[in-house]
Amino acid sequence: MTTTGRSVRAERRAETRERILVAAERLFAEQGISTVSNRQVSEAAGQGNNFAVGYHFGDKTGLVRAIMRRHAEPTERLRERYLAENGDVDDLRGWVTCLVRPMTEHLAALGTPTWYARFTAQAQTSPALRSFMVEEALTQPALRRISAGLDRCRPAAPEEVRRERADMIRHLIVHTCAERERALAEGGPTRRASWEATATGLIDALVGLWQAPVTHRRSGGDT
């Protein structure tokens, strides 16, 4: 095969991968990850070959990981930019801003409609995919710095409470964004006019949540 032939083939391969990723993200976002088959994804991506997902991504987990990584990279770049810009700020609001705005800016940059926030909400309902997301997060230095910065703002809170609140922050960011994304996609009303304003509302609320006093274990031991 000539060099040109090989590069045309590589280009087609990349195009097919891209088409599968886009179709899968949408189907997973709208219908849930466990309920959509690889065959449905291949069909929605216009692939005559029902084994296209297997050929390009191995299995469904490989496909889900590829969708996550596709968004994780630009989001991590935005986090790095926020950290650089806020390098001299080491307060709670600064860390929460560095956590929230990269997500909403990435969504804004994708244009309307998007499926990424709803896809993430669906992925979080699978314990296996959620642990994979936690693992992936550990490979992102900016996200780790932000997470450590948040922890430093509550040094006296028990570790278990900080982990519990971190879960709550994740729920709030993901489901607030997913609800707004769905409303935008369906032409319904939204609480705020822009992703930027949505981030402001989230940051205000999360600062309060992270600072909230902790009720300590009663001696009776209910907590």
Place this chain on the structure above:
Amino acid sequence: MTTTGRSVRAERRAETRERILVAAERLFAEQGISTVSNRQVSEAAGQGNNFAVGYHFGDKTGLVRAIMRRHAEPTERLRERYLAENGDVDDLRGWVTCLVRPMTEHLAALGTPTWYARFTAQAQTSPALRSFMVEEALTQPALRRISAGLDRCRPAAPEEVRRERADMIRHLIVHTCAERERALAEGGPTRRASWEATATGLIDALVGLWQAPVTHRRSGGDT
């Protein structure tokens, strides 16, 4: 038909309804409401007749409403009890307690496994079902009193911010409970040892969220 014949028939009818409700709640919780067909529900409920859902509940919306009401009634009774017990308390923590504990106590009373929290999380992803849930909430006097009580704790906050935070409270309660319910059902680890302790963690966080200062609209108008 004799009176006995009629009552046997009514009893069987009630049993079939109950079986359909239980099967549907589980399927909807695990797979999503839009992806599960009435036929799948009928089969899972052991009904030879694929029209059983239609016969007993009209359509899928009727079925979803019946599942919601089945839980809304005992939860509203618990709210009334909390309001009566906390009748002289008119502070934020009191209102948040009256909002959170009836949900976690209802889940605890159902025993493990439950599907109700995950069913609610799925129902919230449908704008149509969400508006129905809001309508239903208006018919529950205790829930309305709690909601008005919360609003009175932030009289100066703009209406739109209170509605946005109310959405956040809903997300936090539903998804924290759904994640715990899933972990219990699958034998995985949970953040807290009991539903009671889960409620304590939620109440602490929600009090902070509801009190958090509001960043006001910049004159540039980004919010």
